[in-house]
Amino acid sequence: MDPATWIAIASIVTAGLTIAIGSIGPALAEGRAAAQALQAIAQQPDASNTITRTLFVSLAMIESTAIYCFVVAMILIFANPFTGG
Template sequence: MDSLTWIAVASIVMAGLTTGFGTMGPALAEGRAVSVALTSLAQQPDASATITRTLFVGLAMIESMAILLLCRVDDPDLRQPILECPIASVCSGGR
């Protein structure tokens, strides 16, 4: 394989890895936030309105990080390769 093919393979692998690791962070953060909120609700049921409101605001901010990551990955203008990928012509039938 020539160097352009290696660059294409490396970019595909790295895109998959960064997407996977980038979505793990928000998922773990949301799980931790819900866990702590449920513990707080069990300990102080009188403060349920404040805890719930704060939880939803926090979850919205955490989820926005995951949404921005997926928008970045799915935006075709931002995915344009720096070098022309030889695999693209093979996959598209030489067009």
């Protein structure tokens, strides 16, 4: 088997596992933040604007770590600098 095949296999497996493992943490964290936001709205309806805005900024920040993983997975599949090696 030629080297390109090995690199292709490694890229495929790594890309899949990267996004799969990398989605666990952000998803759970977003679920926690969202759940707490809902509880906060129920507890203090008057502050729902502040709560919602803080929630969305936080979700974006958390989502960023998932996007790091997605970027790495996409790079490994479509823009892998080693596939020409």
